[in-house]
Amino acid sequence: MTDGELKVWQIAKHFQGIVAVDSVSFCAKAGHVTGLIGPNGSGKTTTMNMITGLYPIDAGRIMLDDENLTGVEPHRIAALGVARTFQNIRLLADQTVLANVMLGTHRSHRKGLPSVFARLPGVAAEERAAQARCRTLLEELRIDRLADSAAGDLSYGDRRRVEIARALASQPRLLLLDEPAAGMNHAEKGRLGDLILQIRQSGITVLLIEHDIDLVSKVCDHIVVLNFGREIAEGTPAEIRQSPAVIEAYLGREDA
Amino acid sequence: MNAAVAQFIASYSNIIDLCLLNSLIAYGLFLALSANMFSLATGGFMALGAYSSVYLTMELGLPFAPAVLAGAICGAAAAALIGAPVLRLRGDYFMLATFGFTEVVRVIALNWDSFTGGALGIVSIPRYTQTWHLVLALIVMVYVVHTLRGSYFGRAIAAIKQDDVVAQTMGVNVFAYRLSLFVASGFICGMAGAFAAHLNYFIGPGDFGLVRSVDALTYPILGGVNALAGPVVGAVFTTILPEALRFSNQLREILMGALVVAVVLYLPDGALSVLKLRRRSGKSGSGKVATATPRTKQ
Amino acid sequence: MSVFLQQVVNGISLGSTYAVFAMGCTLIFGVLNIVNMAQGAFFMGGAYFGLEAARLGLPAPLALLVALVGGGVLGVLAELVIFRTLRVRGGHRWMGLVASLALARMMVGIAQEIFGTQVQRYPASTLLDTAWDIDGVRIQLLQIVILVVSIVLMALLALTLQRSSTGRAIRTVAYSEDVARIVGVPVGRTILTTFFLAGGLAGAAGMLLGNLFNVVSPFMGEQMLVKGLTVIILGGLGNVPGAVAGGFLLGLVEVFSVAYVSSSFRDAIGFGLIFLILLVKPTGLFSRFEERRA
Structure with a gap:
C-alpha cells in the first residue's frame, strides 16, 4: 500500500513571459497536512494546477510516492490517486x-x-x-x-x-484543497478544521492552500510559504509565525 | 429538372420518413452536443455516407445493408481523422475544422465527376430505404442514448459538458470521451446519409453543404439538449413546419425564420424546457439554477 | 508573365473584399465570441442598400456609406432583437446560432419578396466602365477603388481598435465581460458598437463585391459566410490583422487556382490546403501564442 507522499522539485511555470512559479520545491509528507500559504498571486493555485496536470510544467519534477506526475495528463493523475477542490467551487x-x-x-x-x-x-x-x-x-x-x-x-x-x-x-491518496475556508464564517471554519483533521486521521495526505492563519495553524503539520512564485519559508506553524521573511511578505495585509 | 420534381413528390408523400430520418440525424448531433462539441461536420458525414453507399449499391451491386454499414463506417472514420488533432484545442477551432471538412467534401463532390456525377449529382437511385429501417435505427438510437444517460458514462459526459476541467480532475479521459462521441456522431450521420440517398432518388453536392450541417444542429438545439426527446421534437417541428407552410415559397422562409426566432427567444433552453421549468417550479420554485451554470464557469 | 500579373491584380481586389468582410466576422466570432450566422445576410443587405442608393442617383462614395450604415443597422438590430435578449434570459450561445440562422433565412426571404430572385446589376457608371491596359494587364478603375476603400476601412478599424476608447472597451469586453463591468466599461453599448462595426463592414463588403462581379442576388450571403469562416480559419479566431492577411490569401489562392490548375479539383486544392492548416496549425497561420489559461 502506498501512502501518498508528494515531492515537488524545482517546478516552474511562465505565462507569456511572466513568471508565475519559479523553482519551487517542497514535500508533503504521507498522512500529514501540509499548508501552502502566501499572499495573493504568489503562485499557490498555479502550483496546485501543475500538480494536478492542468498546467503543463515548464521545468522541474513532481512525484507521488514512486510515480512521476510530470507531464502526465490530468485524468491519469486523478487515476493515480490525486483529488482536489477548487478555489471558486466548481x-x-x-x-x-x-x-x-x-x-x-x-x-x-x-x-x-x-x-x-x-x-x-x-x-x-x-x-x-x-x-x-x-x-x-x-x-x-x-x-x-x-x-x-x-x-x-x-x-x-x-x-x-x-x-x-x-x-x-x-x-485519493493525496487531497488538494484550494482555499476551502474562503467565504466561510467562524463556526463554519471551525467545522472545516475538524473535517480536515478527520481526513488526516483516515490516512489521506492533505495539501492545503489557505489564507486563514488560525485554520492553517490548527490543522497543518508543516507549512510552505510562497511569495512572487518563490518559496520564502518552510517549517512548523510555530516556526512560520516567527519567520521575518513571512512577516515581511504579509506586512500591510495584516491590518486589512 | 425531372429529378427535382420526383424529389419534390417523394418528400411530400414521405413526410414521415423525412421526420424519422431527421430525428436520427438529430440524435447524431445530440451525441456531439452532449459533450459540448459544436459540429458542423454533418453535411460532410452525410455526403460520405450517401456517395459511398450509392456507389456500392449502384456500381458494385452490393445489397443495401452492407452499403449502409459502409456509409456509416466512412462517416465514423472521417470523424476520427478530424477529431483526433482538433479536439484537444480549446475554443471554437473544433467548429471551424468541422466546417472546413464539410466544405472540402462538398467541393470534392462537386468536382469528382466520375464518382459523384459532379454538380448534376446522381439520379435514379433505387429506393431501398424502408420506413421500418428508419424506425429500427431510431429505436436503437434512443435506447443507446437513454442507457448511456443512466450510466456512469452519461455522468462523465454531463460533467464534460458543464465543466471539462472538473471532469478531468475526477479521472475522466475527456479527450477519449469526446473523440468517441464524435466518431459515434459520424457513424450515425454517415448512416443517415446512406438512408437519405436511397430515399430521394437523387443526390447532389448541394444537399450536403453548410446549410445541411446547420439545419441538423437546429434540431436538437431547438428541441432541447438536456432532454431525451429533445432531438425528436426539434426534428419533427422543423420538418413538418415547412411542409405546412408550402403555400408560398418566400413567405414560408420568412414565417419559418420568425417562428424559430420566437421559439429561441421565449424558450432559450429549447422547446422541452417548458416541461423542465414546470417540474422545477413545482418542487423548489427556482428554475434559474440550470441557466446560471454557464456564467459561473471560467 | 502578364497572365500572372493579371491574376495578382484580380486576386488582390477580390481578396480585399474578403478581408473587409472577414474583419467583421472575426470581430463577432472571435472577439465577442458570438456565433452569428446572419453575417452573410448583412453582406447581402449591404449590397442591396448600395444598389438602391446607386439607382437613386447617389454618387458611389455616398452609396457605399449607405451600404455601410445599412449593414451596421442590420447588425445592431440582430444584437438588440436576438443576442441581447438571449443574454438577458441566460440562453446558451448555441441558441444564438439557431436564431441568427433563422434571421438570415428571413432576410433572404424578405429580399426575395422585395427584389425578386433575379440577379440584379448596378447602373452603368464611369467607375464600372473605366479600365486601363498596361502591358497586357487589364486594370479596372473599380479594382483600384475597391482596394483603396478596403485599405481605408482596415485602417479605420485598426485605429478604432487600437487608439480610441471604444476600441479599448471592445478589447476589455473581449477579455472578460466581468472585468469590463468592474472597470466601468458599458458592456451592452460596447457589444452594440461592435455589432454595428461588424455589420457595417459586411454591408460595405457587399457593395464592393456586388460591384466587382456586378451581381447582386438574395443568395450571395451564404457563400460569403463560407468565405468569412474560411478566412477566420486562415487568420486565427479573433485576430483582425490575421483576417486581413487571410482575406488577401484566399482571394489570391482562388484566382490563381482558377487560372492555373486545369484539373477539376481546383477548388478542392484551396480547401484542402485550408483543411491541412486546420489540422497542423488550427489557431491560424498568423497566430502568435497558442497556450491559453485553463
Whole structure:
C-alpha cells in the first residue's frame, strides 16, 4: 500500500513571459497536512494546477510516492490517486448533490460499454455500491440531508463540503484543497478544521492552500510559504509565525 | 429538372420518413452536443455516407445493408481523422475544422465527376430505404442514448459538458470521451446519409453543404439538449413546419425564420424546457439554477 | 508573365473584399465570441442598400456609406432583437446560432419578396466602365477603388481598435465581460458598437463585391459566410490583422487556382490546403501564442 507522499522539485511555470512559479520545491509528507500559504498571486493555485496536470510544467519534477506526475495528463493523475477542490467551487449546479459526488466514483467503475448496453446485472450492482459509498460519505460530512437538492441551491459552506465529498469519493491518496475556508464564517471554519483533521486521521495526505492563519495553524503539520512564485519559508506553524521573511511578505495585509 | 420534381413528390408523400430520418440525424448531433462539441461536420458525414453507399449499391451491386454499414463506417472514420488533432484545442477551432471538412467534401463532390456525377449529382437511385429501417435505427438510437444517460458514462459526459476541467480532475479521459462521441456522431450521420440517398432518388453536392450541417444542429438545439426527446421534437417541428407552410415559397422562409426566432427567444433552453421549468417550479420554485451554470464557469 | 500579373491584380481586389468582410466576422466570432450566422445576410443587405442608393442617383462614395450604415443597422438590430435578449434570459450561445440562422433565412426571404430572385446589376457608371491596359494587364478603375476603400476601412478599424476608447472597451469586453463591468466599461453599448462595426463592414463588403462581379442576388450571403469562416480559419479566431492577411490569401489562392490548375479539383486544392492548416496549425497561420489559461 502506498501512502501518498508528494515531492515537488524545482517546478516552474511562465505565462507569456511572466513568471508565475519559479523553482519551487517542497514535500508533503504521507498522512500529514501540509499548508501552502502566501499572499495573493504568489503562485499557490498555479502550483496546485501543475500538480494536478492542468498546467503543463515548464521545468522541474513532481512525484507521488514512486510515480512521476510530470507531464502526465490530468485524468491519469486523478487515476493515480490525486483529488482536489477548487478555489471558486466548481460543482455541476443543476445536478443533485448525490450526482455530483457520484462523479468522484468514476474511476471505480469497471464495467465496459457492452455490459452497460446489455444491462448486465453487474452494472446495476456496481452503481448501487458506488451510491451506497457516496451516501455514507455524505453522512460522514453531515450533508446527507441535502443528497437530493440541486448543488446550485446550497449555501456556500455546504457547497464546499460537497466538493470535498466529491474529491473523497474518488478514494485519493493525496487531497488538494484550494482555499476551502474562503467565504466561510467562524463556526463554519471551525467545522472545516475538524473535517480536515478527520481526513488526516483516515490516512489521506492533505495539501492545503489557505489564507486563514488560525485554520492553517490548527490543522497543518508543516507549512510552505510562497511569495512572487518563490518559496520564502518552510517549517512548523510555530516556526512560520516567527519567520521575518513571512512577516515581511504579509506586512500591510495584516491590518486589512 | 425531372429529378427535382420526383424529389419534390417523394418528400411530400414521405413526410414521415423525412421526420424519422431527421430525428436520427438529430440524435447524431445530440451525441456531439452532449459533450459540448459544436459540429458542423454533418453535411460532410452525410455526403460520405450517401456517395459511398450509392456507389456500392449502384456500381458494385452490393445489397443495401452492407452499403449502409459502409456509409456509416466512412462517416465514423472521417470523424476520427478530424477529431483526433482538433479536439484537444480549446475554443471554437473544433467548429471551424468541422466546417472546413464539410466544405472540402462538398467541393470534392462537386468536382469528382466520375464518382459523384459532379454538380448534376446522381439520379435514379433505387429506393431501398424502408420506413421500418428508419424506425429500427431510431429505436436503437434512443435506447443507446437513454442507457448511456443512466450510466456512469452519461455522468462523465454531463460533467464534460458543464465543466471539462472538473471532469478531468475526477479521472475522466475527456479527450477519449469526446473523440468517441464524435466518431459515434459520424457513424450515425454517415448512416443517415446512406438512408437519405436511397430515399430521394437523387443526390447532389448541394444537399450536403453548410446549410445541411446547420439545419441538423437546429434540431436538437431547438428541441432541447438536456432532454431525451429533445432531438425528436426539434426534428419533427422543423420538418413538418415547412411542409405546412408550402403555400408560398418566400413567405414560408420568412414565417419559418420568425417562428424559430420566437421559439429561441421565449424558450432559450429549447422547446422541452417548458416541461423542465414546470417540474422545477413545482418542487423548489427556482428554475434559474440550470441557466446560471454557464456564467459561473471560467 | 502578364497572365500572372493579371491574376495578382484580380486576386488582390477580390481578396480585399474578403478581408473587409472577414474583419467583421472575426470581430463577432472571435472577439465577442458570438456565433452569428446572419453575417452573410448583412453582406447581402449591404449590397442591396448600395444598389438602391446607386439607382437613386447617389454618387458611389455616398452609396457605399449607405451600404455601410445599412449593414451596421442590420447588425445592431440582430444584437438588440436576438443576442441581447438571449443574454438577458441566460440562453446558451448555441441558441444564438439557431436564431441568427433563422434571421438570415428571413432576410433572404424578405429580399426575395422585395427584389425578386433575379440577379440584379448596378447602373452603368464611369467607375464600372473605366479600365486601363498596361502591358497586357487589364486594370479596372473599380479594382483600384475597391482596394483603396478596403485599405481605408482596415485602417479605420485598426485605429478604432487600437487608439480610441471604444476600441479599448471592445478589447476589455473581449477579455472578460466581468472585468469590463468592474472597470466601468458599458458592456451592452460596447457589444452594440461592435455589432454595428461588424455589420457595417459586411454591408460595405457587399457593395464592393456586388460591384466587382456586378451581381447582386438574395443568395450571395451564404457563400460569403463560407468565405468569412474560411478566412477566420486562415487568420486565427479573433485576430483582425490575421483576417486581413487571410482575406488577401484566399482571394489570391482562388484566382490563381482558377487560372492555373486545369484539373477539376481546383477548388478542392484551396480547401484542402485550408483543411491541412486546420489540422497542423488550427489557431491560424498568423497566430502568435497558442497556450491559453485553463
